[in-house]
Amino acid sequence: MNDRVNNDTLDELKLEARMGGTGSLQAREVRRIDVSDFEARRAEITEQLWSAAVEVGFFQLVNHGIDVARVRQMFADSARFFALPQDVKARYPMAKGTNAGWEYRAQVRPSTGTPDQKESYQITRPRMAQLWPSEAELPGFQAAALDFEQRCWTLAMQVLSCFADKLGFARDFFARAHAYDAPDYQSTLRLLHYFAVPEGEALPEGVWRGGAHTDFNCLTLLFQRSGQGGLQVLPGKEAEGQAWTEVEPADEVITCNIGDMLMRWSDDRLPSNFHRVRNPRPDEYQGARYSIAYFAQANQGVVVDGPQHRHAPITAGEFLTQRVMANYGKY
Ligand SMILES: O=C(O)CCC(=O)C(=O)O
Numbered sequence: 001m002n003d004r005v006n007n008d009t010l011d012e013l014k015l016e017a018r019m020g021g022t023g024s025l026q027a028r029e030v031r032r033i034d035v036s037d038f039e040a041r042r043a044e045i046t047e048q049l050w051s052a053a054v055e056v057g058f059f060q061l062v063n064h065g066i067d068v069a070r071v072r073q074m075f076a077d078s079a080r081f082f083a084l085p086q087d088v089k090a091r092y093p094m095a096k097g098t099n100a101g102w103e104y105r106a107q108v109r110p111s112t113g114t115p116d117q118k119e120s121y122q123i124t125r126p127r128m129a130q131l132w133p134s135e136a137e138l139p140g141f142q143a144a145a146l147d148f149e150q151r152c153w154t155l156a157m158q159v160l161s162c163f164a165d166k167l168g169f170a171r172d173f174f175a176r177a178h179a180y181d182a183p184d185y186q187s188t189l190r191l192l193h194y195f196a197v198p199e200g201e202a203l204p205e206g207v208w209r210g211g212a213h214t215d216f217n218c219l220t221l222l223f224q225r226s227g228q229g230g231l232q233v234l235p236g237k238e239a240e241g242q243a244w245t246e247v248e249p250a251d252e253v254i255t256c257n258i259g260d261m262l263m264r265w266s267d268d269r270l271p272s273n274f275h276r277v278r279n280p281r282p283d284e285y286q287g288a289r290y291s292i293a294y295f296a297q298a299n300q301g302v303v304v305d306g307p308q309h310r311h312a313p314i315t316a317g318e319f320l321t322q323r324v325m326a327n328y329g330k331y
């Protein structure tokens, strides 16, 4: 590792550690970008995605081609998974650093120092040996999840192809960097379940459903359910101000955010952004919250190197290891 890379990591960690406070709230427009008729409207869509990404760092896709019935089915499958007995889920544990398998109240963000009030099941296709629940435990689950994951990849690659055009890369540059059938593919579909808060109870100060963080990857597609709010975001360029914006959930839209890997790959033109999931207030729906995230992150052996080489080249595999180490001190 050279000095420049080390400094990047330290600066990011310092910033992350400062993000644990409540901050303030600020209404901001969350741009909705219609991606229907994608090939015919590519030029227009590219401009809209690029300006939302550069100016804000998060945005929403509508008419994105993943049918809402399919999204709802995936949420139903996710709920079926999390409803399995604990000892069944425990047969499919996530090994550290693999982004594959089940974890329970385990993720501690540097911003909070306390475990997020959630469980998750992550699917990273090449690492799933022994990690799929059996057909007897959860009929149809594996096939449905794989189908959904592939749809997410296709959509993420469409969005990234627009960024490739603007960055001066070949249009299929990111699709090759995230090659679907490669053994070192490491993009992840993550099912999330945030626990219900018992009626009349409030979680203690400093405990979050999801502590503030940036994502490490290139692009995140985040699916949320109407009525299950709590996501708050901070535009990348305004991180220091700590004025958070609430994102209203809706079944039909996909909230996207830029992650640290694409920030680096774009020579920092596309900012990653902090986000978090707050606890429900006593006057709000306090039941369980489910969300689904697809993290597009380049295959392990691919070298991340921006068009203007602002940062030292690094493989996507090393980059992720470094981010995990910086945040958690171990891999
Ligand atoms: O559940 C959400 O809305 C956000 C999840 C998230 O940010 C993550 O898993 O990285």
Ligand SMILES: [Fe+2]
Residues within 6 Å of the ligand: 213, 214, 215, 275
């Ligand atoms: Fe995230």
